[in-house]
Amino acid sequence: MPTSQPAAHGPGRPRSGRSRAATLEAALALAAEVPWARVTVGAIADRAGVSKATIYRWWPSRGAILVEALAEANERDLAYGLPDTGDLVADLAVVLRGVVDELADPAWDALLRALTVETLLDADLRGRVLASIFAPQLAAFEVRFAAARAAGQVAADVDDLAATELVVAPVFHRWQQGSGPLTHAYADGVAARAVRALSPRG
Amino acid sequence: MPTSQPAAHGPGRPRSGRSRAATLEAALALAAEVPWARVTVGAIADRAGVSKATIYRWWPSRGAILVEALAEANERDLAYGLPDTGDLVADLAVVLRGVVDELADPAWDALLRALTVETLLDADLRGRVLASIFAPQLAAFEVRFAAARAAGQVAADVDDLAATELVVAPVFHRWQQGSGPLTHAYADGVAARAVRALSPRG
Incomplete structure (x- = not known):
């Protein structure tokens, strides 16, 4: 289903649209709920139902995930x-x-x-x-x-x-x-x- | 020599003017020389020839020392x-x-x-x-x-x-x-x- 795939942002195969959306949603939700110090990549992975390895394949840091999530919200605004x-x-x-x-x-x-x-x-x-x-x-x-x-x-x-x-x-x-x-x-x-x-x- | 003593900023006895000046100078000099992550209270104490205990009696953190040093420089400016x-x-x-x-x-x-x-x-x-x-x-x-x-x-x-x-x-x-x-x-x-x-x- 190539039309449902977002463009690849990192090396290797394209990100799954579903895992990507779940990761961004999890980062935003956690960031709104708990102090940022506790929003680890592991916590984001657990919440999103995605492995840490998958996340690190696409983002270098929890900050990069949050920036991408905020950028999407900003684009909607x-x-x-x-x-x-x-x-x-x-x-x-x-x-x-x-x-x-x-x-x-x-x-x-x-x-x-x-x-x-x-x-x-x-x-x-x-x-x-x-x-x-x-x-x-x-x-x-x-x-x-x-x-x-x-x-x-x-x-x-x-x-x-x-x-x-x-x-x-x-x-x-x-x-x-x-x-x-x-x-x-x-x-x-x-x-x-x-x-x-x-x-x-x- | 009460006239050479700065006003007390913390609890207990007044700070020695000489230790205070040495601490502020050491903080500014270190901050200009090495990355801030390496400007510990211990490094400031060593450079100033003052004990860590003395420093912690007057400042809660390395940041507070630096702010006081910058405030003095700012006052001169x-x-x-x-x-x-x-x-x-x-x-x-x-x-x-x-x-x-x-x-x-x-x-x-x-x-x-x-x-x-x-x-x-x-x-x-x-x-x-x-x-x-x-x-x-x-x-x-x-x-x-x-x-x-x-x-x-x-x-x-x-x-x-x-x-x-x-x-x-x-x-x-x-x-x-x-x-x-x-x-x-x-x-x-x-x-x-x-x-x-x-x-x-x-």
């Missing part, structure tokens, strides 16, 4: 792109309020904290996050900024990467540092300031 | 405040170019990466960074923003914490993610966008 009501500040505020809500969930906070730690220490994992999570997010921002540029709301010479970082970085910085409250009002302010920074001159 | 030439974009660009230069040094990159990891996992250390490094930085930004506000360059209703994060967060976000080049041109662009975002309307 971005399937219809960022909101586009024509009001750029309001649309970015919706996105940032969603991030703030996510970070307020203790299970997600702990999970993202653990994943951030691993990406800081592991260049391979950092590359996976960049390619499979950040790049699709950047692509969604590019589409939204292109529409805003056509509407005269964003300057023609704005770099989409820098613009995207301007929108998301303050929220993640505050989350990491614990320097202030992560509220919807804060999200709204970040969106408003970013759009002012990006708007055409004069 | 900030002794004269942020640059104030009257040109806010240029002054913030000088600050961000300095950050970019620091992050380009592989030893500093590794050290800050390791320290970021520990602060993500250790709420006590996060509190120490916030109180002893971030708070003095914020205070320096507050002084510079107050001057800019008086000169009509920053809106009266701007929150200094949010404004500071707007300036520094994009650089640290790009550093952590590896999402793009960390150049002086990028630092200049971040400074220019931040000042546009903060400027009074109309």
Whole structure:
């Protein structure tokens, strides 16, 4: 059944679609239930009903499994792109309020904290996050900024990467540092300031 | 010689100023020379010529020693405040170019990466960074923003914490993610966008 097989991501024969899906689901479920320190490859294998050998054939680490699972969830979230009501500040505020809500969930906070730690220490994992999570997010921002540029709301010479970082970085910085409250009002302010920074001159 | 004694930071008798300085110097020197994983409390004690028991009487962890050492270095850097030439974009660009230069040094990159990891996992250390490094930085930004506000360059209703994060967060976000080049041109662009975002309307 070649049509049901996902493309091979590693060496050797293609992954079974069913084992792959079960592994990703198990990693996400465990990560939401227990501290990340306890989400071992063995625990993921048990939960998925897949052997550890099978998992290690396709992923080098538990971090790589989680990144792939989060990338799939992220792809589903971005399937219809960022909101586009024509009001750029309001649309970015919706996105940032969603991030703030996510970070307020203790299970997600702990999970993202653990994943951030691993990406800081592991260049391979950092590359996976960049390619499979950040790049699709950047692509969604590019589409939204292109529409805003056509509407005269964003300057023609704005770099989409820098613009995207301007929108998301303050929220993640505050989350990491614990320097202030992560509220919807804060999200709204970040969106408003970013759009002012990006708007055409004069 | 009470005047040469620093204030007690922990329980029991006050720290010897000499042991304290030797410990902080040893931590900074080791952190610049060897990977952070090898900068144990024992190695710091050996280098400083101080017993491990003495160190543990005053600091709960190697991370706490490093944060205190970095906080002192930071205080010296900030002794004269942020640059104030009257040109806010240029002054913030000088600050961000300095950050970019620091992050380009592989030893500093590794050290800050390791320290970021520990602060993500250790709420006590996060509190120490916030109180002893971030708070003095914020205070320096507050002084510079107050001057800019008086000169009509920053809106009266701007929150200094949010404004500071707007300036520094994009650089640290790009550093952590590896999402793009960390150049002086990028630092200049971040400074220019931040000042546009903060400027009074109309």
